[in-house]
Amino acid sequence: MEKLKILLLVLFMGSWTWSIAQNQTIRGKISSEEGRPLDGATITLKGTKTATVANTEGIYSITVPSGQATLVFSSIGYLPIELPVTGGTADVVLKKDDRRLSEVIVVGYGQTQKRTVSGSISRIAAREIENQPVQSFESAIQGKAPGVVVENSSGKVGQGIKVRIRGTSSLSASSQPLYVVDGIPLTTTSQSDINNEPTNPLADLNPNDIESLEVLKDAAASAIYGARAANGVVLITTKKGTRNNKTVVELNSSIGISNPTTKRGFLNAKQYVELIKEAVTNDGKYDFANNVSGFGSEQEAIDFYYNYIKDNYLDPLSLGTDWQNAAVDVNYEDQQYRKNALSRQVDLSLRGGNEKTRFYASGFYNDQEAIVIVNRFKRFGGRLNLDHSITDKLSVGINMSMVRSQLDRVTNDNAFSTPGQIMAQIPISPLYDPATGDYNANTLYPNGLLDAKYNSDKQVTYRNIGNVFANLSILPTLSFRSEFGADMLNMTQETFDDKRTQDGQGIGKGQYFTSQNVSFNTNNYFTWSPITGERIKTSTLLGMSYLQNDLRQSNEQAEDYPSAAVKNLAGATNVTFGNSVNARYNFLSYFLRSNVTIDDKYILGGSVRMDGSSRFGPDNRYGVFPALSGGWILSEENFLKKSSVINFLKLRGSWGITGNAEIGEHQFLDLFQVSNYPGLPGFIPFQLGDSKLKWEKTTQVDIGMEFGLWNNRVSGEIDWYNKQTRDLLLAVNVPATNGYFDNVNFLNTIFQNLGSLENKGLEILINSRNIEGKNFKWNTSFNIGFNRNKIKNIEGQVIEGSSFQRAVEGQPIGVFFMPKFVGVDPANGDALYLDANDKPTNDYNEAKRQVVGNANPDFTGGLTNTLSYKGFDLNVFFTFVYGNDVYNNAGRFMSSGFGNGLDNQTTEILKRWRKPGDITEIPRLGIFMSSGERTSSRWIYDGSYLRLRQLSVGYNLPSAVINKFRITSARVFIAATNLLTVTDYISDPEVNTLGTKVTAVQNITAGTDFYTIPQPKTFSFGINVKF
């Protein structure tokens, strides 16, 4: 029906054009020097108001009186041309106007000139993210755009990545941005088994297929995505075909080796034995002095503790070796890493096309070993982007990618079996057991090396992201675009735990988990750019969008494997768990946007979007999200037009409201779930719901300035923003006596709209072309973002992210809330904490829990220097994060002086208190009578760092050489990633243990290290060849 309407309309419009054909009609095409059609270029009959606009193909048609006429062709960012014409066709090529910033950027449902944008948008071009040793593009954008903070969770590959645009704007709802690839909103939540850490579905996108990323930061830019835009929007545009009839074949290949940026450093066997002896001596002395057990003498007490540890631990754990003399000395920390983890990547792409048909096709293969053993990510797939012009007025196309990715996983950071905890084993334990010839199974903790050797956890994802679209120019000034897209994700995760390992529990265990997550999305919109004369240019967008997401998951667990011969569930003999779940959500949205530019100087914009979602009750389903913005290009005013310094200056401001609904399904309902007591299938209450639940809303004001100096030798942007989030979707604690207990996540909460928070900040971007010689070029780009987050009101609620992180009114999200450690009592080596009266106490129970640190940085940013000399290029890219704290939650075990077990200790502990009078920050050692081993600010460190993220040297082979091989260009490069890190933190400062199960708490948990794998330091070598 819809198609028929369009057809009728086309016919109708066509006949209307013919009916006035007594005048002459001039047709043609307007393109740039690169052959790109100049969508929206204006064609005016000189001296009249007769004008038209080129369509998306750059095609125009204008009817003018017969005889000689002069047409003026103009497009923003290009030098206008006047051309006398006498009927027929007139194709025009416009030259760039260097004086004007003319970059084209992608915005929601369209693209426009950067110059006339009145919102805040950061653009990251392909070259910034290509050929980096990362699994997904977000890792490559850290430090590239001010206000975009990317936190890699650890050095494991394929793991979830926390991205915050202008701060965290929610407490209990997700604060991850919305990602839209070629118009399709992507599934970005982890699909993996909730008992492990979240993985990153964005790793299914090949970074080398990306043409550009646009980060929509303020409300003017993002409110067109209304209800889903409060956390910012990242628009991903993939590479498209060209029109120049030439097919470019491009081959990229690189190979790299990675090792940890840093190791923590543990005691060797001699030190370990010495410190254990000191610990039992301290225990004996303390026991006797305080008459804990009633020993007859101090020596008797010391002997008792010494013998207990010797007989129960050191003798058996050393397998009878002479541990007293450190006969065995194993560095277990080294065992958890690969020696020179290998990564390989090959990409082949074809790009070309002509006036009728354009295409981009690529195939890619990645294989990346993590620095940690077992963990590995492999991806291969292809992409085809095709568009075809059926007529001047109608074009159709398809963007499609297909990927298979495989992630070999390790268990979560909190599992004994995870490789990251191998470092806890004691150095006097032999690596191999001579009795079995295998890894030693009699280690202090279950030996993760056995798990690594025998167990497997493979997650395979098939991902298909694509859309089909049609563009119709109904009138020269009115076009219609319809898109239908899908994001289809099919994942299976197969786990096998051999009975020889801890996780196999002596019987062997297996799990088969599947997730099918499919989103269908359609966007349909009109773009109307009426001709309003030369002074005023206006464009209006009106459309609708509908998204439906269906999730189907199943999970089967089984155990009792006769052996490791058959590893899938067919090899198990007892099925212990099986279920399937389905969930659906949808969003229905209408949007309207209008922009007006007057005299190329004054810009006004406004948009409104209305969203409906299944996530809220019938009475609160729809939300309205407006935005207004304005800009003033001062450099077009006479008083600046002639300035030799300022060639571009724009002021802009915006206001708007965006929303957030990322809380999962059915949170507005009271719910029961099914319980499975043997023989008695039942229902049990588990969720309280608030029927009044509605959108969380963020009002954002942005004031910005863009400038270009000395003919853009120096250019930049400065933005100030204020984001106020209210009606927080808050998981409010309710008294557990209500009896709606979520006994999976151990919560008694209800989602309510309660409270408010704010993010305020400043972002600065400066680009400079320092030297622009014929042979030598030097460019610098610097950006810095300051964000201040504050929870304004949560009505006294205590919302915990973990036992030591919580939301506190008046404080930023993610503060550390725990006893404050204030040092060591020189008299006895006791740890001292502040009590309720701010006096030191050695009684942990008297210690007051308080805010002792903040995981949010004061500022973050990046500095890039690009130098080129003849065929050589050098890229030096630093990122920095300043002012955040990191809590080493594993300090309780690895740096506590044996208070929580006999774990090997970091060398930090060597500075411990030893005798009365010692002044130190490390309490005395002790196994049974220890002090200071509990959660406290003792293990909070400054997490600031400056990191040489990327250092690369490339060489373009001279064309004289390569032309013989029919090669257009060839570049070889060597690169180093994370080569240098300056930090006071005791391990890699980029840590953010995500934890398992409840994803929403990740807003409150941040900056926590728990046996977290450090980032890799990678050296890579690669080639880039174009044919």
Next chain:
Amino acid sequence: MNSRIYFILMAFLLATACNKKLDVPPQNSLTPDQIKSADDVKAVLAGAYSTWQNANAFGEKYNTFGELLINDGDIDWAGTFESYDDLHQNSQVTTSPEIYQVWANSYHTINAANIVLSKLGLLAADEKNQIEGEAKFFRGVTYYYLVNFFAQPYSAGSTSSNPGVPLILQPVSGYDPSRDKLPRASVEAVYTQIVSDLTDAAAKMPASNPAARATRFSALAFLSRVYLSQAKYAQAAAASNEVIQSGRFSLVSSIDKEFNNAGNSSEDIFAIQQTSQSNSGTTDFGITTFYSADPVGRGEIQITPAHLAKYEPGDERAELFYDGESISGSTGKMTSKWRDLYKSIPVIRLGEMYLTRAEANFRKGGTPVGPNSPLADVNIIRNRAGLGSLGAIANANVIVMERYRELAFEGDRFFTVKRLQLPANGHPYNFPRLILPIPQREIDLGNALPQNSGY
């Protein structure tokens, strides 16, 4: 121009057809209005069973928390979990997540029972009584555990003024802070409710019930425990006697046959059922997880030589221990009562009834309730353990020690210590940290819940 507008309108009319798609009902759970038939009400009762199987109730912590609190040197804690270590050292903190979970899970059970009791009207007349009795059994027993864990014991006196726990007897939906922040009822009020619920349950439940469900005798057996706690010995003797004399239960031939069974033994008056598909946990929680040696469990509750010394030579109950290792390499003795995964968990059994009848009769004096003297009852238990008969009972402590050996690590010692005002871990029975703190999160909500003294 008109046609253009018409076209736009058409497109939007098509779009609005999507509007009703926004109604997406839950597919993996149900809303309270879907509980509308007799079967639905019985399903909620079945839900209550699952909350008891949970590790936060009989699935583990109703046992382990009591045993760790009153370990008296009989247990070594060889694990890394802080909350457990704290319980073992009586240094538990108000913010312990596990303590909150026991509290929350108990009210989960109570809510399920309250929902059932509010929907009895949906049941047919012939099953109404039984379901009502069963729901009250769950509520009464759960309040008994709550009030003993979170309040000073009945034996401490001042029961009308000592704070117990909030008494909630109506189902809840939605959240209304003014309605839902409840004060602590007195210990006396909670006990009154417990006795009332269990008495009602005993009256209304059948003498037998399929699928190992609770019966009239389950309620009577628990009533005997409650009366012991209140030192109401005549009533305790009467309740336990009725269970024994029913003839529906018999002692297993040797004590090791009582544990690690699939399903109820002949001795079980009430037991929690487990299967490989439905159990209290296998890795981080669950009764087997903590008591059983690595690799089946974590082997972190280890039994000390001091405990083993409490058995006479030849006592078969002393054979219920084995050598094992904890998950973190510490070797020691484990109890074999909770050795195997997926087995039923005896909660109250006939052996206890004999000892309760013996002790109650002994303490009350006069004519014993039932056919046996206290001595005869004690000897029944001793003989089953392979020990010879005693000639006489010198004092009540003989029965108490027999009870300790018989019910060791079954969660009973905690209640015995409290009701008899025995010292534990060198502390008096009413030492503040021999009970759990009210979870800090409940207090942080601004509830009128006074914290237990000593926290």
